Amino acid sequence: MSRSIRASRLGLYAGVALLAVLAVLAAFGPDLTGHDPLFVDLAGRFAAPFGSEHLLGTDQLGRDLLARVLRGLRWSLGVALCATLLAFAIGTTLGLVAARSRSLAGRIIRQVTAFAQSFPVFVLAVSLIAIVGNGFGALVTILGLVTWPVFCRVVQAEAASLLTREYVLAARMLQMSTLRLYTRHVLPGILASLSVLVPFHFADMLIAESALSFLGIGAPLGIATWGNMLQESRSYLVTAPWLMLVPAVAIISLVFAANLFGDGLRRRLGVST
Protein backbone atom coordinates (compact mmCIF):
# COMPACT_ATOMS: atom_id res chain seq x y z
CA MET A 1 0.00 0.00 0.00
CA SER A 2 2.65 2.49 1.04
CA ARG A 3 4.62 1.44 -1.98
CA SER A 4 1.81 2.31 -4.34
CA ILE A 5 1.27 5.66 -2.61
CA ARG A 6 4.95 6.48 -2.99
CA ALA A 7 4.81 5.39 -6.64
CA SER A 8 1.80 7.59 -7.33
CA ARG A 9 3.44 10.56 -5.63
CA LEU A 10 6.55 9.99 -7.73
CA GLY A 11 4.41 9.93 -10.88
CA LEU A 12 2.64 13.12 -9.84
CA TYR A 13 5.90 14.99 -9.15
CA ALA A 14 7.52 13.66 -12.31
CA GLY A 15 4.51 14.77 -14.34
CA VAL A 16 4.51 18.23 -12.75
CA ALA A 17 8.26 18.62 -13.29
CA LEU A 18 8.04 17.51 -16.91
CA LEU A 19 5.12 19.85 -17.62
CA ALA A 20 6.93 22.75 -15.94
CA VAL A 21 10.06 22.18 -18.04
CA LEU A 22 7.97 22.02 -21.21
CA ALA A 23 6.10 25.20 -20.27
CA VAL A 24 9.39 27.06 -19.70
CA LEU A 25 10.68 25.73 -23.03
CA ALA A 26 7.52 26.92 -24.75
CA ALA A 27 7.86 30.39 -23.19
CA PHE A 28 11.56 31.03 -23.74
CA GLY A 29 12.85 28.19 -25.95
CA PRO A 30 12.09 29.64 -29.38
CA ASP A 31 14.16 32.77 -28.59
CA LEU A 32 17.12 30.87 -27.14
CA THR A 33 17.93 28.57 -30.05
CA GLY A 34 19.45 31.35 -32.10
CA HIS A 35 17.64 30.10 -35.19
CA ASP A 36 14.50 31.32 -36.91
CA PRO A 37 12.05 28.40 -37.33
CA LEU A 38 11.05 29.75 -40.73
CA PHE A 39 14.54 30.62 -42.03
CA VAL A 40 15.18 28.69 -45.25
CA ASP A 41 18.75 27.61 -45.98
CA LEU A 42 18.75 25.45 -49.09
CA ALA A 43 22.49 24.84 -48.85
CA GLY A 44 22.07 23.22 -45.43
CA ARG A 45 19.15 20.87 -46.13
CA PHE A 46 18.75 17.50 -44.41
CA ALA A 47 21.50 18.03 -41.83
CA ALA A 48 21.44 15.02 -39.50
CA PRO A 49 20.82 15.61 -35.76
CA PHE A 50 23.76 16.17 -33.40
CA GLY A 51 26.10 16.67 -36.35
CA SER A 52 26.30 20.40 -36.93
CA GLU A 53 25.35 23.72 -35.41
CA HIS A 54 21.75 22.50 -35.69
CA LEU A 55 21.24 20.32 -32.60
CA LEU A 56 18.28 18.36 -34.01
CA GLY A 57 19.27 18.77 -37.66
CA THR A 58 17.44 20.57 -40.46
CA ASP A 59 14.47 19.73 -42.67
CA GLN A 60 13.91 19.60 -46.42
CA LEU A 61 14.26 23.39 -46.66
CA GLY A 62 17.21 23.65 -44.29
CA ARG A 63 15.08 25.05 -41.45
CA ASP A 64 16.35 24.39 -37.93
CA LEU A 65 14.34 21.52 -36.40
CA LEU A 66 14.97 22.49 -32.77
CA ALA A 67 13.60 25.97 -33.38
CA ARG A 68 10.62 24.51 -35.24
CA VAL A 69 9.79 21.91 -32.61
CA LEU A 70 9.94 24.55 -29.86
CA ARG A 71 7.72 26.90 -31.81
CA GLY A 72 5.38 23.95 -32.31
CA LEU A 73 5.42 23.32 -28.57
CA ARG A 74 4.23 26.88 -27.95
CA TRP A 75 1.41 26.44 -30.45
CA SER A 76 0.36 23.02 -29.11
CA LEU A 77 0.38 24.12 -25.47
CA GLY A 78 -1.58 27.23 -26.38
CA VAL A 79 -4.31 25.50 -28.37
CA ALA A 80 -4.67 22.55 -25.98
CA LEU A 81 -4.73 24.74 -22.87
CA CYS A 82 -7.25 27.24 -24.23
CA ALA A 83 -9.49 24.51 -25.66
CA THR A 84 -9.42 22.66 -22.33
CA LEU A 85 -10.32 25.82 -20.42
CA LEU A 86 -13.17 26.58 -22.81
CA ALA A 87 -14.56 23.04 -22.55
CA PHE A 88 -14.14 23.20 -18.77
CA ALA A 89 -16.01 26.51 -18.49
CA ILE A 90 -18.91 25.51 -20.77
CA GLY A 91 -19.15 21.97 -19.38
CA THR A 92 -19.12 23.02 -15.73
CA THR A 93 -21.72 25.75 -16.24
CA LEU A 94 -24.10 23.58 -18.24
CA GLY A 95 -23.50 20.65 -15.90
CA LEU A 96 -24.57 22.73 -12.89
CA VAL A 97 -27.66 23.86 -14.78
CA ALA A 98 -28.54 20.31 -15.83
CA ALA A 99 -27.97 18.91 -12.34
CA ARG A 100 -30.83 20.84 -10.90
CA SER A 101 -33.15 21.90 -13.63
CA ARG A 102 -36.10 19.77 -14.67
CA SER A 103 -36.74 22.28 -17.42
CA LEU A 104 -36.45 21.65 -21.14
CA ALA A 105 -32.95 23.19 -21.12
CA GLY A 106 -31.80 20.68 -18.51
CA ARG A 107 -33.30 17.81 -20.47
CA ILE A 108 -31.65 18.92 -23.71
CA ILE A 109 -28.26 19.28 -22.00
CA ARG A 110 -28.52 15.79 -20.52
CA GLN A 111 -29.55 14.33 -23.87
CA VAL A 112 -26.72 16.02 -25.77
CA THR A 113 -24.21 14.94 -23.13
CA ALA A 114 -25.38 11.34 -23.23
CA PHE A 115 -25.17 11.21 -26.99
CA ALA A 116 -21.78 12.92 -27.18
CA GLN A 117 -20.34 10.08 -25.11
CA SER A 118 -20.58 7.66 -28.01
CA PHE A 119 -20.29 10.14 -30.85
CA PRO A 120 -17.00 10.65 -32.71
CA VAL A 121 -16.67 14.37 -31.93
CA PHE A 122 -13.51 14.47 -34.03
CA VAL A 123 -15.75 14.17 -37.10
CA LEU A 124 -17.82 17.06 -35.84
CA ALA A 125 -14.64 19.10 -35.39
CA VAL A 126 -13.65 18.40 -39.00
CA SER A 127 -17.05 19.41 -40.38
CA LEU A 128 -17.04 22.58 -38.27
CA ILE A 129 -13.66 23.47 -39.77
CA ALA A 130 -15.34 23.27 -43.17
CA ILE A 131 -17.77 25.96 -41.95
CA VAL A 132 -15.71 28.15 -39.62
CA GLY A 133 -12.23 27.79 -41.10
CA ASN A 134 -8.95 27.10 -39.30
CA GLY A 135 -6.40 29.08 -37.32
CA PHE A 136 -5.73 29.47 -33.60
CA GLY A 137 -9.03 31.01 -32.51
CA ALA A 138 -11.13 28.74 -34.72
CA LEU A 139 -9.36 25.58 -33.50
CA VAL A 140 -9.72 26.54 -29.84
CA THR A 141 -13.40 27.36 -30.28
CA ILE A 142 -14.19 24.24 -32.26
CA LEU A 143 -12.33 21.86 -29.94
CA GLY A 144 -13.90 23.49 -26.88
CA LEU A 145 -17.37 23.43 -28.39
CA VAL A 146 -17.32 19.77 -29.36
CA THR A 147 -15.76 18.42 -26.14
CA TRP A 148 -17.52 20.23 -23.27
CA PRO A 149 -19.86 17.24 -22.62
CA VAL A 150 -16.87 15.43 -21.06
CA PHE A 151 -16.92 17.91 -18.16
CA CYS A 152 -20.68 18.37 -18.20
CA ARG A 153 -21.35 14.67 -17.63
CA VAL A 154 -19.21 14.47 -14.51
CA VAL A 155 -20.36 17.79 -13.04
CA GLN A 156 -24.00 16.99 -13.62
CA ALA A 157 -23.82 13.51 -12.07
CA GLU A 158 -21.82 14.59 -9.02
CA ALA A 159 -23.72 17.82 -8.43
CA ALA A 160 -27.05 16.00 -8.70
CA SER A 161 -25.99 13.57 -5.97
CA LEU A 162 -24.57 16.37 -3.79
CA LEU A 163 -27.81 18.31 -4.07
CA THR A 164 -29.64 15.51 -2.26
CA ARG A 165 -27.24 15.53 0.71
CA GLU A 166 -28.54 16.66 4.05
CA TYR A 167 -26.15 19.58 4.48
CA VAL A 168 -27.23 20.97 1.13
CA LEU A 169 -30.90 20.55 2.06
CA ALA A 170 -30.18 22.28 5.37
CA ALA A 171 -28.46 25.15 3.60
CA ARG A 172 -31.41 25.46 1.27
CA MET A 173 -33.84 25.52 4.16
CA LEU A 174 -31.79 28.32 5.68
CA GLN A 175 -32.64 30.28 2.53
CA MET A 176 -29.10 30.31 1.23
CA SER A 177 -28.93 31.89 -2.21
CA THR A 178 -28.36 29.57 -5.15
CA LEU A 179 -25.06 31.23 -6.04
CA ARG A 180 -23.75 30.85 -2.49
CA LEU A 181 -25.05 27.31 -2.28
CA TYR A 182 -23.16 26.36 -5.43
CA THR A 183 -19.91 28.13 -4.60
CA ARG A 184 -19.81 27.08 -0.94
CA HIS A 185 -21.25 23.58 -0.95
CA VAL A 186 -21.52 22.08 -4.41
CA LEU A 187 -18.40 23.21 -6.30
CA PRO A 188 -15.91 22.25 -3.55
CA GLY A 189 -17.46 18.80 -3.48
CA ILE A 190 -16.96 18.14 -7.18
CA LEU A 191 -13.60 19.87 -7.50
CA ALA A 192 -11.58 16.66 -7.05
CA SER A 193 -13.22 14.71 -9.87
CA LEU A 194 -13.30 17.82 -12.02
CA SER A 195 -9.61 18.63 -11.67
CA VAL A 196 -8.61 15.08 -12.54
CA LEU A 197 -10.34 15.46 -15.91
CA VAL A 198 -8.24 18.49 -16.85
CA PRO A 199 -4.85 16.87 -17.59
CA PHE A 200 -6.44 13.98 -19.49
CA HIS A 201 -8.55 16.38 -21.49
CA PHE A 202 -5.48 18.49 -22.18
CA ALA A 203 -3.75 15.39 -23.59
CA ASP A 204 -6.79 14.63 -25.78
CA MET A 205 -6.86 18.19 -27.11
CA LEU A 206 -3.16 18.01 -27.86
CA ILE A 207 -3.63 14.83 -29.89
CA ALA A 208 -6.72 16.18 -31.63
CA GLU A 209 -4.99 19.41 -32.64
CA SER A 210 -1.91 17.68 -34.00
CA ALA A 211 -4.10 15.15 -35.82
CA LEU A 212 -6.07 17.95 -37.49
CA SER A 213 -2.86 19.74 -38.46
CA PHE A 214 -1.42 16.45 -39.69
CA LEU A 215 -4.46 16.02 -41.94
CA GLY A 216 -3.78 19.48 -43.33
CA ILE A 217 -6.93 21.13 -41.97
CA GLY A 218 -5.78 22.30 -38.52
CA ALA A 219 -3.00 24.84 -38.19
CA PRO A 220 -2.56 27.10 -41.22
CA LEU A 221 0.04 25.72 -43.61
CA GLY A 222 3.46 27.29 -43.37
CA ILE A 223 3.67 27.84 -39.62
CA ALA A 224 5.69 25.43 -37.48
CA THR A 225 3.43 23.00 -35.60
CA TRP A 226 4.00 19.35 -34.81
CA GLY A 227 1.13 18.21 -36.98
CA ASN A 228 2.41 20.24 -39.93
CA MET A 229 5.95 18.95 -39.38
CA LEU A 230 4.74 15.34 -39.36
CA GLN A 231 2.70 15.96 -42.49
CA GLU A 232 5.74 17.38 -44.33
CA SER A 233 7.99 14.59 -43.05
CA ARG A 234 5.97 11.94 -44.88
CA SER A 235 7.80 12.46 -48.15
CA TYR A 236 11.20 11.93 -46.51
CA LEU A 237 10.58 8.88 -44.31
CA VAL A 238 13.35 6.98 -46.11
CA THR A 239 16.00 9.62 -46.60
CA ALA A 240 15.53 11.70 -43.43
CA PRO A 241 13.57 9.77 -40.79
CA TRP A 242 14.47 12.32 -38.09
CA LEU A 243 12.07 14.79 -39.71
CA MET A 244 9.32 12.47 -38.48
CA LEU A 245 10.96 11.30 -35.27
CA VAL A 246 11.61 14.75 -33.76
CA PRO A 247 7.97 15.95 -33.70
CA ALA A 248 6.74 12.40 -32.93
CA VAL A 249 8.91 12.22 -29.80
CA ALA A 250 7.78 15.74 -28.87
CA ILE A 251 4.07 14.82 -29.03
CA ILE A 252 4.54 11.53 -27.20
CA SER A 253 6.50 13.15 -24.35
CA LEU A 254 4.02 16.00 -23.84
CA VAL A 255 1.05 13.60 -23.85
CA PHE A 256 3.00 11.26 -21.56
CA ALA A 257 3.71 14.10 -19.11
CA ALA A 258 0.04 15.10 -19.03
CA ASN A 259 -1.09 11.48 -18.52
CA LEU A 260 1.48 10.93 -15.77
CA PHE A 261 0.30 14.08 -14.02
CA GLY A 262 -3.35 13.09 -14.41
CA ASP A 263 -2.76 9.58 -13.15
CA GLY A 264 -0.82 10.83 -10.13
CA LEU A 265 -3.47 13.42 -9.37
CA ARG A 266 -6.22 10.82 -9.64
CA ARG A 267 -4.57 8.50 -7.14
CA ARG A 268 -3.61 11.34 -4.84
CA LEU A 269 -7.16 12.69 -4.69
CA GLY A 270 -8.61 9.20 -4.49
CA VAL A 271 -10.88 9.67 -7.48
CA SER A 272 -11.93 6.55 -9.33
CA THR A 273 -13.04 7.16 -12.88
Place this chain on the structure above:
Amino acid sequence: MKIKAFLGFSWLRDLAVLLFGTTTVLFFLLRLAGDPAIVIAGQDASDAQLAEVRAQYGLDRPLPLQYFAYLGRLLRLDLGNSLADGTPALEKVLAAYPASLLLGALAMALALVLAVPSGTWLAARPAGAGQRVARWIIFMLQGTPGFVLALLLVQVFAIKLAWLPAIGFGDARSWVLPTLSVASFLVPKLTRMVEANVGAELQASYVRTARAIGATEREVLLRHVLPNALLGLIALVGAQLAFIVTGLVIIETLFAWPGIGWLLVQSTMNLDFPVVQAITLVIVATVFVINTIAELLQRRFDPRVRQATARGVA
Protein backbone atom coordinates in the same frame (compact mmCIF):
# COMPACT_ATOMS: atom_id res chain seq x y z
CA MET B 1 -40.38 -1.32 -22.23
CA LYS B 2 -40.78 -4.67 -23.94
CA ILE B 3 -38.35 -5.84 -26.58
CA LYS B 4 -41.10 -5.75 -29.16
CA ALA B 5 -41.76 -2.11 -28.47
CA PHE B 6 -38.04 -1.54 -28.63
CA LEU B 7 -37.85 -3.20 -32.02
CA GLY B 8 -40.70 -1.00 -33.14
CA PHE B 9 -40.58 2.69 -33.59
CA SER B 10 -39.16 4.36 -30.50
CA TRP B 11 -35.59 4.10 -31.75
CA LEU B 12 -36.62 5.39 -35.16
CA ARG B 13 -38.10 8.42 -33.42
CA ASP B 14 -34.83 8.95 -31.52
CA LEU B 15 -32.86 8.72 -34.74
CA ALA B 16 -35.14 11.25 -36.40
CA VAL B 17 -34.73 13.66 -33.48
CA LEU B 18 -30.98 13.20 -33.65
CA LEU B 19 -30.71 13.85 -37.38
CA PHE B 20 -33.06 16.80 -37.02
CA GLY B 21 -30.89 18.26 -34.23
CA THR B 22 -27.64 17.78 -36.14
CA THR B 23 -28.92 19.32 -39.35
CA THR B 24 -30.45 22.24 -37.46
CA VAL B 25 -27.14 22.97 -35.74
CA LEU B 26 -25.25 22.75 -39.05
CA PHE B 27 -27.84 24.98 -40.74
CA PHE B 28 -27.57 27.77 -38.19
CA LEU B 29 -23.78 27.51 -37.82
CA LEU B 30 -23.44 27.89 -41.56
CA ARG B 31 -25.53 31.10 -41.38
CA LEU B 32 -23.67 32.40 -38.33
CA ALA B 33 -20.23 31.85 -39.80
CA GLY B 34 -20.64 34.27 -42.67
CA ASP B 35 -22.11 34.20 -46.15
CA PRO B 36 -23.33 30.64 -46.74
CA ALA B 37 -23.40 31.28 -50.48
CA ILE B 38 -19.60 31.53 -50.42
CA VAL B 39 -19.32 28.34 -48.38
CA ILE B 40 -21.67 26.50 -50.72
CA ALA B 41 -20.33 27.88 -54.01
CA GLY B 42 -16.66 28.01 -53.04
CA GLN B 43 -14.23 30.83 -52.27
CA ASP B 44 -13.47 31.77 -55.84
CA ALA B 45 -17.02 31.80 -57.17
CA SER B 46 -17.96 34.76 -59.34
CA ASP B 47 -20.77 37.17 -58.46
CA ALA B 48 -23.00 35.54 -61.05
CA GLN B 49 -22.38 32.12 -59.52
CA LEU B 50 -23.07 33.49 -56.04
CA ALA B 51 -26.35 34.98 -57.23
CA GLU B 52 -27.28 31.68 -58.82
CA VAL B 53 -26.54 29.80 -55.60
CA ARG B 54 -28.53 32.33 -53.57
CA ALA B 55 -31.50 31.85 -55.85
CA GLN B 56 -31.13 28.07 -55.95
CA TYR B 57 -30.94 27.70 -52.17
CA GLY B 58 -33.31 30.58 -51.48
CA LEU B 59 -30.65 32.46 -49.48
CA ASP B 60 -32.31 35.76 -50.35
CA ARG B 61 -35.45 34.78 -48.43
CA PRO B 62 -36.07 35.25 -44.68
CA LEU B 63 -34.30 32.83 -42.35
CA PRO B 64 -37.36 30.87 -41.12
CA LEU B 65 -38.49 30.26 -44.70
CA GLN B 66 -34.98 29.14 -45.62
CA TYR B 67 -35.01 26.77 -42.69
CA PHE B 68 -38.30 25.12 -43.67
CA ALA B 69 -37.20 24.83 -47.28
CA TYR B 70 -34.00 23.20 -46.05
CA LEU B 71 -35.95 20.70 -43.94
CA GLY B 72 -38.15 19.94 -46.93
CA ARG B 73 -35.09 19.11 -49.05
CA LEU B 74 -33.75 16.92 -46.25
CA LEU B 75 -36.99 14.94 -46.13
CA ARG B 76 -36.56 14.23 -49.82
CA LEU B 77 -32.99 13.10 -49.01
CA ASP B 78 -31.69 15.95 -51.15
CA LEU B 79 -28.42 17.00 -49.52
CA GLY B 80 -27.27 19.10 -52.43
CA ASN B 81 -24.60 18.40 -55.03
CA SER B 82 -20.88 18.07 -54.57
CA LEU B 83 -19.09 21.26 -55.57
CA ALA B 84 -16.19 19.25 -56.91
CA ASP B 85 -18.00 17.33 -59.65
CA GLY B 86 -21.71 18.12 -59.36
CA THR B 87 -22.82 14.60 -58.43
CA PRO B 88 -25.37 14.29 -55.58
CA ALA B 89 -23.51 14.51 -52.26
CA LEU B 90 -25.30 11.57 -50.67
CA GLU B 91 -24.55 9.32 -53.64
CA LYS B 92 -20.87 10.20 -53.43
CA VAL B 93 -20.79 9.40 -49.72
CA LEU B 94 -22.60 6.07 -50.09
CA ALA B 95 -20.15 5.05 -52.84
CA ALA B 96 -17.25 5.53 -50.40
CA TYR B 97 -19.10 3.86 -47.52
CA PRO B 98 -18.24 0.15 -48.12
CA ALA B 99 -14.48 0.77 -48.01
CA SER B 100 -14.84 2.38 -44.57
CA LEU B 101 -17.13 -0.39 -43.35
CA LEU B 102 -14.56 -2.99 -44.40
CA LEU B 103 -11.68 -1.21 -42.68
CA GLY B 104 -13.71 -0.51 -39.53
CA ALA B 105 -14.91 -4.11 -39.24
CA LEU B 106 -11.42 -5.55 -39.80
CA ALA B 107 -9.95 -3.19 -37.21
CA MET B 108 -12.66 -3.96 -34.66
CA ALA B 109 -12.15 -7.70 -35.14
CA LEU B 110 -8.38 -7.39 -34.77
CA ALA B 111 -8.76 -5.18 -31.70
CA LEU B 112 -11.03 -7.74 -30.02
CA VAL B 113 -8.68 -10.61 -30.87
CA LEU B 114 -5.82 -8.69 -29.25
CA ALA B 115 -7.61 -7.05 -26.34
CA VAL B 116 -9.76 -9.87 -24.92
CA PRO B 117 -6.94 -12.35 -24.19
CA SER B 118 -4.51 -9.71 -22.97
CA GLY B 119 -7.10 -8.00 -20.79
CA THR B 120 -8.08 -11.33 -19.25
CA TRP B 121 -4.44 -12.19 -18.68
CA LEU B 122 -3.87 -8.84 -16.96
CA ALA B 123 -6.87 -9.28 -14.67
CA ALA B 124 -6.11 -12.91 -13.79
CA ARG B 125 -2.89 -12.05 -12.00
CA PRO B 126 -2.96 -8.29 -11.32
CA ALA B 127 0.33 -8.18 -9.39
CA GLY B 128 2.44 -10.39 -11.66
CA ALA B 129 5.76 -9.08 -12.96
CA GLY B 130 4.82 -9.57 -16.62
CA GLN B 131 1.51 -7.82 -16.03
CA ARG B 132 3.25 -4.81 -14.49
CA VAL B 133 5.46 -4.43 -17.53
CA ALA B 134 2.48 -4.90 -19.85
CA ARG B 135 0.55 -2.23 -17.98
CA TRP B 136 3.40 0.25 -18.51
CA ILE B 137 3.48 -0.57 -22.21
CA ILE B 138 -0.27 0.08 -22.42
CA PHE B 139 0.18 3.37 -20.57
CA MET B 140 2.80 4.42 -23.10
CA LEU B 141 0.65 3.29 -26.04
CA GLN B 142 -2.29 5.26 -24.69
CA GLY B 143 -0.13 8.37 -24.90
CA THR B 144 0.95 7.71 -28.47
CA PRO B 145 -1.33 9.33 -31.03
CA GLY B 146 -2.61 6.78 -33.54
CA PHE B 147 -1.27 8.63 -36.56
CA VAL B 148 2.24 8.75 -35.08
CA LEU B 149 2.06 5.00 -34.51
CA ALA B 150 0.84 4.54 -38.08
CA LEU B 151 3.77 6.57 -39.42
CA LEU B 152 6.14 4.36 -37.43
CA LEU B 153 4.44 1.23 -38.81
CA VAL B 154 4.83 2.53 -42.36
CA GLN B 155 8.46 3.37 -41.62
CA VAL B 156 9.21 -0.17 -40.41
CA PHE B 157 7.02 -2.48 -42.50
CA ALA B 158 6.66 -0.61 -45.77
CA ILE B 159 9.99 1.18 -46.02
CA LYS B 160 12.68 -0.57 -43.97
CA LEU B 161 11.43 -4.13 -44.54
CA ALA B 162 9.42 -3.43 -47.72
CA TRP B 163 6.96 -6.22 -46.88
CA LEU B 164 3.76 -4.30 -47.38
CA PRO B 165 2.52 -1.45 -49.56
CA ALA B 166 2.61 1.93 -47.83
CA ILE B 167 -0.46 3.36 -49.47
CA GLY B 168 -3.60 2.56 -51.44
CA PHE B 169 -6.53 0.18 -51.53
CA GLY B 170 -5.94 -3.02 -53.46
CA ASP B 171 -5.46 -6.68 -52.55
CA ALA B 172 -5.47 -8.03 -49.01
CA ARG B 173 -1.82 -7.11 -48.49
CA SER B 174 -2.70 -3.45 -48.69
CA TRP B 175 -5.27 -3.93 -45.93
CA VAL B 176 -2.75 -4.96 -43.29
CA LEU B 177 -1.18 -1.65 -42.31
CA PRO B 178 -4.42 0.40 -42.29
CA THR B 179 -6.15 -2.29 -40.21
CA LEU B 180 -3.27 -2.42 -37.72
CA SER B 181 -3.27 1.37 -37.52
CA VAL B 182 -6.99 1.78 -36.88
CA ALA B 183 -6.90 -1.09 -34.37
CA SER B 184 -4.11 0.70 -32.52
CA PHE B 185 -6.59 3.46 -31.70
CA LEU B 186 -8.68 0.91 -29.81
CA VAL B 187 -6.44 -1.75 -28.34
CA PRO B 188 -5.03 0.10 -25.28
CA LYS B 189 -8.43 1.37 -24.07
CA LEU B 190 -10.23 -1.87 -24.91
CA THR B 191 -7.63 -3.94 -23.07
CA ARG B 192 -8.03 -1.84 -19.93
CA MET B 193 -11.81 -2.14 -20.17
CA VAL B 194 -11.65 -5.95 -20.52
CA GLU B 195 -9.23 -6.02 -17.59
CA ALA B 196 -11.61 -3.94 -15.46
CA ASN B 197 -14.62 -6.11 -16.43
CA VAL B 198 -12.87 -9.41 -15.77
CA GLY B 199 -11.40 -8.04 -12.55
CA ALA B 200 -14.85 -7.01 -11.32
CA GLU B 201 -16.35 -10.42 -12.17
CA LEU B 202 -13.52 -12.17 -10.30
CA GLN B 203 -14.79 -10.50 -7.11
CA ALA B 204 -18.27 -12.00 -7.56
CA SER B 205 -19.51 -14.60 -5.12
CA TYR B 206 -20.08 -17.26 -7.79
CA VAL B 207 -16.31 -17.31 -8.34
CA ARG B 208 -15.77 -18.18 -4.68
CA THR B 209 -18.40 -20.91 -4.97
CA ALA B 210 -16.77 -22.34 -8.09
CA ARG B 211 -13.37 -22.35 -6.39
CA ALA B 212 -14.85 -23.95 -3.28
CA ILE B 213 -16.30 -26.86 -5.20
CA GLY B 214 -12.88 -27.47 -6.74
CA ALA B 215 -12.84 -25.73 -10.11
CA THR B 216 -9.36 -24.93 -11.39
CA GLU B 217 -8.38 -21.30 -11.97
CA ARG B 218 -8.54 -21.96 -15.70
CA GLU B 219 -12.08 -23.28 -15.49
CA VAL B 220 -13.15 -20.39 -13.28
CA LEU B 221 -11.76 -17.91 -15.75
CA LEU B 222 -12.88 -19.46 -19.02
CA ARG B 223 -16.20 -21.01 -18.06
CA HIS B 224 -17.55 -18.66 -15.39
CA VAL B 225 -15.89 -15.28 -15.52
CA LEU B 226 -15.28 -14.65 -19.21
CA PRO B 227 -18.86 -15.17 -20.47
CA ASN B 228 -20.13 -12.70 -17.88
CA ALA B 229 -17.36 -10.20 -18.56
CA LEU B 230 -17.91 -10.41 -22.33
CA LEU B 231 -21.58 -9.56 -21.92
CA GLY B 232 -20.49 -6.22 -20.53
CA LEU B 233 -18.18 -5.94 -23.51
CA ILE B 234 -21.09 -5.68 -25.95
CA ALA B 235 -21.94 -2.31 -24.48
CA LEU B 236 -18.29 -1.31 -24.69
CA VAL B 237 -18.15 -2.10 -28.41
CA GLY B 238 -20.70 0.64 -28.87
CA ALA B 239 -18.58 3.01 -26.83
CA GLN B 240 -15.51 2.10 -28.90
CA LEU B 241 -17.22 3.23 -32.06
CA ALA B 242 -16.20 6.84 -31.57
CA PHE B 243 -12.53 5.81 -31.51
CA ILE B 244 -12.93 3.68 -34.64
CA VAL B 245 -14.51 6.50 -36.62
CA THR B 246 -11.85 8.96 -35.48
CA GLY B 247 -9.23 6.40 -36.47
CA LEU B 248 -10.86 5.91 -39.85
CA VAL B 249 -10.78 9.63 -40.64
CA ILE B 250 -7.07 9.90 -39.85
CA ILE B 251 -5.83 6.55 -41.15
CA GLU B 252 -7.83 6.60 -44.38
CA THR B 253 -6.29 9.97 -45.17
CA LEU B 254 -2.81 8.73 -44.33
CA PHE B 255 -3.12 5.63 -46.53
CA ALA B 256 -5.26 7.24 -49.27
CA TRP B 257 -7.94 4.65 -48.50
CA PRO B 258 -11.03 5.67 -50.51
CA GLY B 259 -13.57 5.63 -47.66
CA ILE B 260 -15.74 8.32 -46.11
CA GLY B 261 -13.01 9.42 -43.66
CA TRP B 262 -10.71 10.24 -46.55
CA LEU B 263 -13.60 11.87 -48.39
CA LEU B 264 -14.43 13.98 -45.32
CA VAL B 265 -10.91 15.42 -45.10
CA GLN B 266 -10.69 15.98 -48.86
CA SER B 267 -14.06 17.73 -48.89
CA THR B 268 -13.14 19.87 -45.89
CA MET B 269 -9.95 20.94 -47.64
CA ASN B 270 -11.85 21.76 -50.84
CA LEU B 271 -14.60 23.48 -48.82
CA ASP B 272 -17.09 21.09 -50.43
CA PHE B 273 -19.74 21.74 -47.79
CA PRO B 274 -22.62 19.59 -49.16
CA VAL B 275 -20.43 16.47 -49.03
CA VAL B 276 -19.14 17.33 -45.53
CA GLN B 277 -22.72 17.67 -44.34
CA ALA B 278 -23.78 14.40 -45.97
CA ILE B 279 -20.86 12.54 -44.36
CA THR B 280 -21.66 13.99 -40.95
CA LEU B 281 -25.27 12.84 -41.23
CA VAL B 282 -24.32 9.37 -42.47
CA ILE B 283 -21.87 8.95 -39.58
CA VAL B 284 -24.43 10.16 -37.02
CA ALA B 285 -26.93 7.65 -38.38
CA THR B 286 -24.40 4.80 -38.46
CA VAL B 287 -23.19 5.42 -34.91
CA PHE B 288 -26.76 5.56 -33.69
CA VAL B 289 -27.81 2.34 -35.44
CA ILE B 290 -24.78 0.37 -34.22
CA ASN B 291 -25.26 1.63 -30.66
CA THR B 292 -28.91 0.63 -30.81
CA ILE B 293 -28.00 -2.85 -32.06
CA ALA B 294 -25.42 -3.23 -29.28
CA GLU B 295 -28.03 -2.23 -26.71
CA LEU B 296 -30.51 -4.66 -28.22
CA LEU B 297 -28.00 -7.52 -28.12
CA GLN B 298 -27.22 -6.74 -24.52
CA ARG B 299 -30.91 -6.86 -23.62
CA ARG B 300 -31.27 -10.12 -25.51
CA PHE B 301 -28.38 -11.88 -23.79
CA ASP B 302 -28.08 -10.27 -20.37
CA PRO B 303 -31.04 -10.88 -18.05
CA ARG B 304 -29.73 -8.28 -15.58
CA VAL B 305 -30.11 -5.49 -18.12
CA ARG B 306 -33.57 -6.77 -19.07
CA GLN B 307 -34.74 -6.75 -15.48
CA ALA B 308 -33.31 -3.29 -14.85
CA THR B 309 -35.28 -2.03 -17.84
CA ALA B 310 -38.45 -3.81 -16.75
CA ARG B 311 -38.22 -2.08 -13.38
CA GLY B 312 -37.96 1.19 -15.25
CA VAL B 313 -34.38 2.00 -14.32
CA ALA B 314 -33.04 2.46 -17.80
